[in-house]
Amino acid sequence: MPGDPLRYDVNLSILFTELPLLExxxxxAAAGFTAVELWWPFSEPDPPERDLAxxxxxxxxxGTQLVGLNFDAGDMAAGDRGLLSRxxxxxxxxxxIDVAVDFAASLGCTVLNALYGNTEPGVSQSTQRELATENLVLAARSAxxxxxxxxxxxxxxxxxARYPITSSRHALEIVDYLRVVHQVSNIAFLADLYHLARMGESVQRLVEQHAARFGHVQIADVPGRGQPGTGELDWDAVLTALTRHGYQGYVGLEYRPVGPSADSFDWLPRAHRAAGSPNPAGTNPADVSTTEPIEESVR
Known part of the structure; x- marks a missing residue:
């Protein structure tokens, strides 16, 4: 492992699932982590306050901090992958929207992931794209x-198979479109390096070219989605590149552990697991501007 200042968090929706959510x-924390993230953990979009509390x-x-939260994405186990375009x-x-934003804010969380949603039979791409744009603008305004x-x-x-955003280029085009056309400044790219590598992208090259535009990073090894070291990626090179190219957010561990969750962290020295504040004051990754062209496909 590189001796870098990267900050790591554990996604509690895919790790430690041997335990009830509240445990x-x-x-x-017992494994040495001070930061966590979650997919939307409730079956309804507006759960009772007692459940949120x-x-x-x-x-x-x-003693942990929530550093990433998904908006309600539907029934993920049944194949839903977001709601905003449907x-x-x-x-x-x-x-x-406001429920997730307020819950995140109550825990100091400043990153909210909006999964786009699967393509819908009988609904045109342009209709879904327009609806997604409307809902992303609403979500960003609330955030x-x-x-x-x-x-x-x-x-x-x-x-x-039905999720339409399958490349870093497409995701970045959407970010650019919202920033330039709709003047939404607080929107950024979530670089899930597992998904991108599975699509054949060179994640190290992606980091080298676009790390400053990442609003969050998630990792798992390829092809099995296990912890780093169980697959094909050169994690020393990838993580070193993130540091070298100035990424200042968290790196979310979003893998399916090979074996018990607590035994899946040997690749990451315990001294690297505790995390401080993700960004120096005033350096939100989403504030980075872009001059890259916006493709017609996202308009």
């Missing part, structure tokens, strides 16, 4: 009131 923050208490009692689910997404950034993620088509 996972403490398990992450219980999760908030579990995170704070463990006409039948748009109202659910909008119900969730801006608490100083948060909305991030957009590309997924791999091998496991997410």
């Amino acid at each position: 996972r923050p403490a398990a992450a 219980a999760l908030r208490r579990a995170i704070t009692d463990a 006409p039948a689910q748009s109202a659910r997404f909008r119900t969730n 801006s009131r608490v100083g948060a950034t909305v991030v957009i993620e590309a997924l791999n088509s091998h496991e997410n």
